[in-house]
Amino acid sequence: MDAGGLGFLVAGSRREFVVLNVDDFSKQGSSQGCPDYICQICGDDIDILQEENEYFVACNECAFPVCRTCYEYERQEGTQVCPRCKTRYKRHKGSPRVHGDEEEEGSDDIESEFASSIAGRSSTVHPYRVSVAESSINSWDIDSVSITNSGTSVHFYEEHVGTPTNHHALVAHPNTGEIMRYNPLQTRPINPKRDLALYGYGSVAWKNRVEWRRKQQHKMQKVSSDGEGSDQNDFDGHRDIPRCAESKQLSRKLPIPSSKINPYRIVIILRLAILALFFHYRIRNPVHDAYWLWLTSVICEIWFAFSWILDQFPKWYPIKRETYLDRLSLRYEKEGKPSELAPIDIFVSTVDPVKEPPLITANTVLSILAVDYPVDKVCCYVSDDGAAMLTFEALTETCLFARKWVPFCKKHKIEPRAPEWYFAQKIDYLREKVHPEFVRERRAMKREYEEFKVRINAVVANSHKVPEGGWVLPEGAPWHGNNVRDHAGMVQVITGHDCVMDDAGNKLPWLVYVSREKRPGYDHHKKAGALNALLRTSAILSNAPFVLNVDCDHYINNSKALREAMCFLMDPVLGEKICYVQFPQRFDGIDQHDRYSNHNVVFFDINMKGLDGIQGPIYVGTGCVFRRHALYGYDAPTATKPPSKTCNCWPMSCCLCCGSKRKCLKAKKKQENQKKVKCRDASKKVHALEVTEIGKENATLVPQEKFEKRFGLSQALLASTLQESGEACRFDMLKSLDDCIHVLSCGYENKTQWGKEVGWIYGSVTEDILTGFKMHCHGWRSVYCMPKRPAFKGSAPINLTDRLHQVLRWALGSVEIFLSKHCPIWYGYQCGLKPLERLPYINSVIYPWTSIPLIIYCALPAFCLLSGKFMVPEMNIYSSILFIALFVSIAATSILEMQWGGVGIDDWWRNEQFWVIGGVSSHLFALCQGLLKVLGGVDTKFRVTLKGGDTNEFSELYEFKWTWLLVPPMTLLLLNVVGVLAGVSKAITDGYESWGPLLGKLFFSFWVILHLHPFLKGVMGKQDRVPTIIVVFSVLLAAIFSLLWVRVNPFTIKFDGPVLEVCGLECE
Secondary structure, three states: OEOOOOOEEEEEEOOEEEEEEHHHHHHHHHHHOOHHHEOOOOOOEOOEEOOOOEEOOOOOOOOOOOOHHHHHHHHHOOOOEOOOOOOEOOOOOOOOOOOOOOOOOOOOOHHHHOOOOHHHHHOOOOOOOOEOOOOOHHHOOEEEEEOOOOOOEEEEEOOOOOOOHHHOEEEEOOOOOOEEEEOOOOOOOOOOOOOHHHHOOOOHHHHHHHHHHHHHHHHHHHHHHHOOOOOOOOOOOHHHOOHHHHOOOOEEEEEOOHHHHHHHHHHHHHHHHHHHHHHHHHHHOOOHHHHHHHHHHHHHHHHHHHHHHHHHHHHOOOEEEEEOHHHHHHHHOOOOOOOOOOOEEEEEEEOOOOOOOHHHHHHHHHHHHOOOOOHHHEEEEEEEOOOOHHHHHHHHHHHHHHHHHHHHHHHHOOOOOOHHHHHOOOOOOOOOOOOHHHHHHHHHHHHHHHHHHHHHHHHHHHHOOOOOOOOEOOOOOEOHHHOOOOEOOEEEEEEOOOOOEOOOOOEOOEEEEEEOOEOOOOOOOHHHHHHHHHHHHHHHHOOOOEEEEEEOOOEEOOOOHHHHHHHHHOOOOOHHHEEEEEOOOEEEOOOOOOOOOOOOHHHHHHHHHHHHOOOOOOOOOOOEEEEHHHHOOOOOOOOOOOOOOOHHHOOOOOOOOOHHHHHHHHHHHHHHHHHHHHHHHHOOOOOOOHHHHHOOOOHHHOOHHHHHHHHOOOHHHHHHHHOOOOOOOOOOHHHHHHHHHHHOOOOOOOOOOEOOOEOOOOOOOOHHHHHHHHHHHOOOEEEEOOOOOOOEEEEOOOOHHHHHHHHHHHHHHHHHHHOOOOOOOOOOOOOOOOHHHHHHHHHHHHHHHHHHHHHHHHHHHHHHHHHOOOOOOOOOHHHHHHHHHHHHHHHHHHHHHHHHHOOOHHHHHHHHHHHHHHHHOHHHHHHHHHHHHHHHOOOOOOOOOOOOOOOOOOOOOOOOOOOHHHHHHHHHHHHHHHHHHHHHHHHHHHOHHHHHHHHHHHHHHHHHHHHOHHHHHHHHOOOOOOOHHHHHHHHHHHHHHHHHHHHHOOOOOOOOOOOOOOOOOOOO
């Protein structure tokens, strides 16, 4: 910015305003030609230390060029941190000590340590920057000089003798706004041939200082975490760490503002009190003329209150997080050196190319290959559980197109990097990218992608014509997957070797096709078994320390998603105890109103933030980056706590602490240790922690039988578990592939811990809940990462039938967990799971049981209208206040949740509606199927959700597909409509007095009808009429219930015999 036409450079930062002479800096830069030895703040030369004969280095972390004067000013008057890496400046020899400096070991210059003159500092102004809030006009000693060419008044400090004027800088006076020139300190000559590494950055002494520094930070962190409440762990105790320790973290926890969360907590407490008073009133005031109607409603209401408590209290500590990608790059990607970012294996699972179109899988793979991460650190494994040659050929075509797509994405830094969704964006792609080369290359790439789609569609069309002898590979060998239920394992490395390059001459990430062996008579454990097969295969080929799993329809929408996860997992202070980083699920192709609540933003934006404040979010099946060590079933590393100040520190003769008391303490500790051992033996946790305790050097001392019982008989797999992260036998590809075929065999997991303690856990259709629950029981914690740009996006079923079947599968898995030994109600006590973290897991397995009271409660209003009775006694002032207070507290809780969670009223209301729709349909059927499967041995068929692939937008939204799941909600809808008509007709007949009691009944009926409104729109379809079969079954069931009600009328007290009345006559 030009300052008054004088050629001055004006810079501003918050409360500071600086005017610098551009010509002076240009002269200095041209004369010296070495910007690394010029201060990046004031432009002055960096001093040479006389004692060490080396250049002065302010920051030992990044060696950012800063002169001694600016360094002293930043420590005494500024932010005390490095402008580049935000690391707190350490005290150098000869510098005065400031508040916050750490204690130093060894001798030091005591004379200069506290030699700062307070009187001198009050009148000293930095020669290049002036703080408006701290400067005073009385401390300015200036001489006035005028510039003749512009007439602007310029002031100078009293110049020192021998200092040239070309080293002056211009600043603006904070009060008058006049431009003033300051005289810097005397500079010394520099030697531009010396390297900055000579200052100690990277040397052994520097590493020792860093290691000591980390130990000091660890001690400070433990002290701060011990001072917090018992509900907070070591990971969350970094709020009180000094700024020098916090500046080195790669992420930060952002609590919800107290102005939003404190009213929310107050309302929750008030709602609990109101509920207590409400149930006290309901129980103490029964309805005698409809006793069973009253009792049924009270039982349902108590269950709803219990479910609300399980859902509400895990939201007590909601938090947000932010990451620092620049710090990650600064720490692990140094200039001129190979990247030190951790390798990561990415798992993509698919099973049916008909319901999961190959074009969708290809877009997911393309977004992975073009991710913003070092190429040699990424390996993509595609699991084809259907062994379809269609998927294999589609991946081969994807590899050919990736040679052009990947360099185009990285050159122009486009988002997202899935071509189908990138070219479908309805935005002006020329905004901020008007370079003709980009326009030309984009049009060419779009033509290439259209040709790629034509080739994929041709492959799909040819797959419908299966040859008589089965599919054959180009070299003539038969395709092993011709029989889907009986075939050998297959592994094919498509890209990653040196002969596969993109058009820019760079290597492509690894792309490996995997199909595990399938044989009749074996339980293959569906998706969990496929992921465990990928985990073993990747351990042999790449053995990355971190693993990302995504569904085939979830592409990477944010190319920096992997870096976002690494900010947590690779954090040197906080990352060791993190087992996985969960990203929220976002979807494309959803209708504008999200009729069936596919986005589920209430769960992902409210519930998951609450869990992140306790022990971490639950695993939701996709978009999750795991630590491989945690997937192997090991316990989380435990921090060594400092010895507490107990009575053991006092002598034996102390009257307050006698020897018997110390013996009691030792006995208590011994009993606690015995309880922990019994707990681990009871849960049958076979951990190979001997390796961790003994160390990598003595790993050979561990009996091999324990590893074989845990991981299997593959020597290559056992060796990979003992290797350092990222080490694998890539040099012998043929031998590695043979080992992969071995671990892909269907009988490999027999008599091992795979699926029990290692990998994804078996025993439920929803393997995600079990896997995350077991990790939290091992003491790990998880992290919820919500970047501004969604990390992953997928497709969701927008059809009502497909959506209900999806919810049915989730609820069935919850029922299976509830009836298993891993149920959170009775499993995992006295382990690493926190009490508040247990509540959401309990809620995740008992919510299908809510379908029973929900169906009954939705039918009660219709029964009240048909019978003329009511489940609530006659209202008075007290009961009216209770009901009003209850509804107001419910509304206030929801409003405050939406406020701190950032959820709209539409999304919240759609979630409430579909909770009722799914509860009275999918949850009820899941409960019945789960009981039949677990108790009766009747197995259910796994139904894959149909992924989006139709060219017509929202074409499936109005498509009707028959399923028995539609009958219960339609029956409830008709019952309430019939009840409303009957109640209104009776009120019209009886007169004005009957309208008062009718309003309460109508309120509950309209509440049910309003919640089922999206279901009604779904079954009506485009034709605005309900299908005949739905009407027939629903009318039949509604008629049966109505006739039974009229005939039995169970909620009315009946008397047998004649009715006796007093006539008032004296019979004597």
